Amino acid sequence: MSEKYAPKSVEEKWQERWEASKIYKVTEDSSRKKYYLLEMFPYPSGRIHMGHVRNYSIGDVIARFKRMKGFNVLHPMGWDAFGMPAENAAIQHKSHPARWTYENIDYMRKQLKKMGLSYDWDRELATCDVEYYKWEQLIFLQMYKKGLAYRKTSFVNWCPTCETVLANEQVEDGCCWRCDNEVQQKELEQWFFRITDYAEELLDYTGKLPGWPERVLTMQRNWIGRSTGCEIDFPLEGHLAKIKVFTTRQDTLFGATFMSLAPEHPMALELTTPENRERVQAFIDKVQKTDRVKRAAEDFEKEGVFTGSYCINPVTNRRMPIYLANFVLTDYGTGAVMAVPTHDQRDFEFAGKYGLPLQVVIQPEEKQLDPETMVAAFTDEGVMVNSGRFDGIRSGEAKERIADYLEAEGIGKKTVNYRLRDWGISRQRYWGNPIPIIYCDLCGVVPVPEKDLPVVLPMDVEFTGEGGSPLARIPEFATTTCPQCGEAARRETDTMDTFVESSWYFLRYCCPDFVAGPLDKARVGYWMSVDQYIGGIEHAVLHLLYARFFTKVLRDLGYVDVDEPFVNLLTQGMVIKDGAKMSKSKGNVVDPDALIGKYGADTARLFSLFAAPPEKDLDWSDQGVEGSFRFLNRVWKLVHDLLTFVRQAGLVAPISLSPASRDLRRVVHKTIKKVTEDIEERFHFNTAIAAVMELVNAIQAFEPKNDPLNAPVLREALESVVLLLAPFVPHVSSELWEILGHEGGVEKAGWPGFDPAAVVDEELLVVVQVNGKLRGKITVPASAAEATVREAAFVDSRVKPFVEGKEVKKVIVVPGKLVNIVVA
RNA sequence: GCGAGAGUGGCGGAACUGGCAGACGCACUGGACUUAGGAUCCAGCGGGCAACCGUGGGGGUUCAACUCCCCCCUCUCGCACCA
Numbered sequence: 001m002s003e004k005y006a007p008k009s010v011e012e013k014w015q016e017r018w019e020a021s022k023i024y025k026v027t028e029d030s031s032r033k034k035y036y037l038l039e040m041f042p043y044p045s046g047r048i049h050m051g052h053v054r055n056y057s058i059g060d061v062i063a064r065f066k067r068m069k070g071f072n073v074l075h076p077m078g079w080d081a082f083g084m085p086a087e088n089a090a091i092q093h094k095s096h097p098a099r100w101t102y103e104n105i106d107y108m109r110k111q112l113k114k115m116g117l118s119y120d121w122d123r124e125l126a127t128c129d130v131e132y133y134k135w136e137q138l139i140f141l142q143m144y145k146k147g148l149a150y151r152k153t154s155f156v157n158w159c160p161t162c163e164t165v166l167a168n169e170q171v172e173d174g175c176c177w178r179c180d181n182e183v184q185q186k187e188l189e190q191w192f193f194r195i196t197d198y199a200e201e202l203l204d205y206t207g208k209l210p211g212w213p214e215r216v217l218t219m220q221r222n223w224i225g226r227s228t229g230c231e232i233d234f235p236l237e238g239h240l241a242k243i244k245v246f247t248t249r250q251d252t253l254f255g256a257t258f259m260s261l262a263p264e265h266p267m268a269l270e271l272t273t274p275e276n277r278e279r280v281q282a283f284i285d286k287v288q289k290t291d292r293v294k295r296a297a298e299d300f301e302k303e304g305v306f307t308g309s310y311c312i313n314p315v316t317n318r319r320m321p322i323y324l325a326n327f328v329l330t331d332y333g334t335g336a337v338m339a340v341p342t343h344d345q346r347d348f349e350f351a352g353k354y355g356l357p358l359q360v361v362i363q364p365e366e367k368q369l370d371p372e373t374m375v376a377a378f379t380d381e382g383v384m385v386n387s388g389r390f391d392g393i394r395s396g397e398a399k400e401r402i403a404d405y406l407e408a409e410g411i412g413k414k415t416v417n418y419r420l421r422d423w424g425i426s427r428q429r430y431w432g433n434p435i436p437i438i439y440c441d442l443c444g445v446v447p448v449p450e451k452d453l454p455v456v457l458p459m460d461v462e463f464t465g466e467g468g469s470p471l472a473r474i475p476e477f478a479t480t481t482c483p484q485c486g487e488a489a490r491r492e493t494d495t496m497d498t499f500v501e502s503s504w505y506f507l508r509y510c511c512p513d514f515v516a517g518p519l520d521k522a523r524v525g526y527w528m529s530v531d532q533y534i535g536g537i538e539h540a541v542l543h544l545l546y547a548r549f550f551t552k553v554l555r556d557l558g559y560v561d562v563d564e565p566f567v568n569l570l571t572q573g574m575v576i577k578d579g580a581k582m583s584k585s586k587g588n589v590v591d592p593d594a595l596i597g598k599y600g601a602d603t604a605r606l607f608s609l610f611a612a613p614p615e616k617d618l619d620w621s622d623q624g625v626e627g628s629f630r631f632l633n634r635v636w637k638l639v640h641d642l643l644t645f646v647r648q649a650g651l652v653a654p655i656s657l658s659p660a661s662r663d664l665r666r667v668v669h670k671t672i673k674k675v676t677e678d679i680e681e682r683f684h685f686n687t688a689i690a691a692v693m694e695l696v697n698a699i700q701a702f703e704p705k706n707d708p709l710n711a712p713v714l715r716e717a718l719e720s721v722v723l724l725l726a727p728f729v730p731h732v733s734s735e736l737w738e739i740l741g742h743e744g745g746v747e748k749a750g751w752p753g754f755d756p757a758a759v760v761d762e763e764l765l766v767v768v769q770v771n772g773k774l775r776g777k778i779t780v781p782a783s784a785a786e787a788t789v790r791e792a793a794f795v796d797s798r799v800k801p802f803v804e805g806k807e808v809k810k811v812i813v814v815p816g817k818l819v820n821i822v823v824a
Numbered sequence: 825g826c827g828a829g830a831g832u833g834g835c836g837g838a839a840c841u842g843g844c845a846g847a848c849g850c851a852c853u854g855g856a857c858u859u860a861g862g863a864u865c866c867a868g869c870g871g872g873c874a875a876c877c878g879u880g881g882g883g884g885u886u887c888a889a890c891u892c893c894c895c896c897c898u899c900u901c902g903c904a905c906c907a
Contacts, residue, residue, distance in 0.1 A: 214828065214829085215828045215902070216828095217828095218827055218828055218903090219827090219828085219901095219902055219903075221827090222904090225903090225906065227906075227907090229907085245907080246907070247907060248907065249907070325905095326905095327907095328905085328907080329905080329906065332906050333906075336907095339907090344907070346907080347907085349905095417907095419906060537901080537902090540902075541902090610836095610837095611849085612836070617900095618836090619837095621835080621849095621850065621851095623849095624836070624849070626850085627850055630849095631849085633864095677840085681840090682840080684838095686836090686837070686838085686848080687848080690837090690848035691848080692848095693847095693848055693849075694848070697848090767843075769843085771887080771888095772843095772887060773888095777844075809887090810887060812888080814843060814888095817843055818843050818844075818888085820843080821887090822888095
């Protein structure tokens with residue numbers, strides 16, 4: 001290899017070697033400690049971006065470090081390959097989603113290989129591969145059997161022009177993002193996963209994941225949104241039926257003066273009296289035309305309409321008019337709210353607008369509430385009034401007492417309510433996993449028998465962009481026969497949400513070639529859980545919640561033994577340039593191909609690791625990249641320049657070292673210690689790299705370099721630099737390691753350990769303060785007694801003037817650190 | 825409004841259990857080498873002439889505070905009419 005650092009040839013050489021020898025391939029080995037390191041797999045959008053470079057560089061450091069430490073490291077990669085962009089690209093380029101996807105995968109795989117990432121490529125999987133998604137269909141059927149997959153009617157965003165359901169993200173200002181027509185709320189029958197069955201456990205375990213960032217846990221807790229309260233039945237006037245409400249404020253029950261229902265409440269029209277019918281219908285239509293985003297806005301005006309019916313407050317017997325109100329959500333609680341205008345701000349505003357009565361039932365201590373003069377609802381704790389037998393007790397306690405009372409009287413019961421909704425997985429899309437269900441006019445919903453799996457996604461489809469589910473337009477797919485009765489039947493033509501695939505891919509990585517079922521329990525048992533998961537914060541709720549849910553479902557189906565998929569989670573920050581997240585629309589993207597072409601993968605990796613700690617946003621700087629490149633050049637040159645001096649060097653014999661080489665050796669071992677700790681305990685790669693830079697500076701400053709007596713120490717120093725850098729910049733490290741005369745690669749060398757004896761200082765720099773201000777620095781032998789240090793402090797020439805002639809009140813000596821002299 | 829996190833040189837960032845604030849890198853300045861330097865090497869680099877002052881602001885604890893406590897300000901992210 002030439003003297004000049006030529007990243008391209010070095011990187012190609014090592015990448016070929018790694019590929020040919022498959023050194024990152026792993027198999028289960030119960031005699032070794034496993035480590036499962038996973039980065040979120042990418043969507044094959046075309047090419048990798050800097051976010052990927054950063055994410056995968058971070059992961060690769062940990063994988064390589066753990067491998068050098070002797071762990072059996074599972075480090076897989078694959079493709080989250082189903083999804084809408086492929087379909088849109090197909091429409092645009094008159095191509096096929098499969099072709100587009102697989103071409104992207106081929107290109108991106110090459111890019112990742114160029115990065116020198118240490119994956120076991122034999123475990124690669126693509127979720128659009130029938131060998132993957134067929135198992136997902138089986139899991140779906142097993143969930144269906146257990147009632148965890150079910151069908152129900154719900155409101156969704158519907159674009160009438162494109163004839164398809166849109167996700168909330170695809171609705172912009174109430175209009176379809178593609179055709180710009182107004183989006184409606186439409187009631188549709190869709191498939192759901194019963195994630196709410198696991199709400200309690202999902203919430204409970206957020207307290208048992210100490211390796212997760214607090215903010216992710218908080219976001220999941222908010223999302224699950226557990227609240228405790230009561231369900232209370234309000235009898236209807238003149239009906240036998242009752243209206244059930246959910247409330248967390250049963251202490252305000254005596255103040256409930258009217259009832260608010262969601263406009264979509266199933267009893268809304270039934271309760272409307274003939275003379276109100278027109279107005280009520282108009283109101284419902286109006287609300288349904290309003291999209292969810294607008295309706296949820298805080299400044300959205302509270303409006304309602306009287307149905308003409310009344311219900312009865314079960315504890316006061318007050319006659320309560322029943323309204324429909326636009327702020328009552330149909331899918332939270334029971335879709336009905338007992339309105340207590342005195343103690344709920346929304347109800348207060350609503351009552352004001354429609355002239356509804358106010359009844360105070362909680363009095364604050366410091367003032368007296370009067371319905372006539374109230375300007376806002378009182379929502380804090382206070383003392384109960386106008387509440388019969390509960391008068392005089394604190395409202396907090398009354399919550400309990402009233403709940404007990406309601407249960408005893410059979411009026412209501414204590415319940416727990418969740419904000420979390422069941423996961424709607426139906427998509428009217430082609431490029432996804434077909435839901436394995438058949439609809440028969442005679443037998444109804446019939447699951448595809450397991451023996452008939454997989455339901456293969458047909459390839460001959462036309463992409464017109466017309467909208468509607470493409471699968472529904474393929475008669476050979478959509479029409480079939482009922483597996484039960486043999487009569488003509490229809491296939492489900494919706495596909496699954498792509499988040500389903502990413503909910504279990506990490507399990508399949510453990511046994512990607514398993515043919516007898518979705519998961520090989522023994523192999524999954526060996527590898528799971530994922531020891532370290534790394535990805536962007538944008539999946540804090542979605543993917544990370546779904547994956548947790550799926551793991552628990554698969555546990556209950558008997559496939560896995562773990563409760564949680566990911567022990568430790570690292571959410572890396574964004575890549576920022578010129579003050580904004582890198583994006584095409586901002587025009588501030590840095591192309592990884594160009595970067596690697598110019599500087600090599602090692603520089604790209606080094607910079608993205610050095611510029612910021614992983615969890616923080618990374619500010620891209622072209623000059624910073626230059627700096628990283630410069631550093632690698634320095635290391636390269638240093639090793640080559642010193643090669644002749646160290647080639648013949650033997651092992652270090654610590655006893656016979658000169659003071660200078662003993663000092664260098666101390667720096668070497670301190671650096672090993674620091675780098676190890678920074679990687680292992682904190683993932684602070686930036687400070688680890690900084691420490692190696694300091695070591696390189698120390699080696700450069702070391703003299704004399706050509707003294708044969710110093711050669712062993714110098715050699716140890718160089719080898720340490722190379723090995724410590726190996727997880728960060730594997731190509732150049734491998735090359736230099738070979739140049740230093742080692743066969744078998746850095747992987748075999750193992751992670752260097754430090755000699756505890758070598759890191760002990762012989763002399764210590766002790767800071768001398770007078771009244772807490774820095775006045776001098778003294779160097780003392782490490783073995784010096786406290787009294788000696790104290791004396792040395794007093795006689796220091798820079799300290800003396802501040803102490804002389806003054807009364808010394810106190811002297812604090814922190815061994816090895818400082819002396820603080822307190823004078824009057 | 826609720827919750828989480830963050831405010832340190834010109835910039836990215838260090839400072840682990842309170843003990844030299846600014847490691848390391850970038851940028852910048854001066855010098856060396858050079859036909860040349862946008863390469864490389866050497867030196868300098870928070871502010872102030874100085875005493876001193878400096879980690880968003882104000883208090884406090886301590887011999888000693890970026891670090892601990894109280895109050896406030898700003899920013900980022902998430903949730904938010906959730907009954």
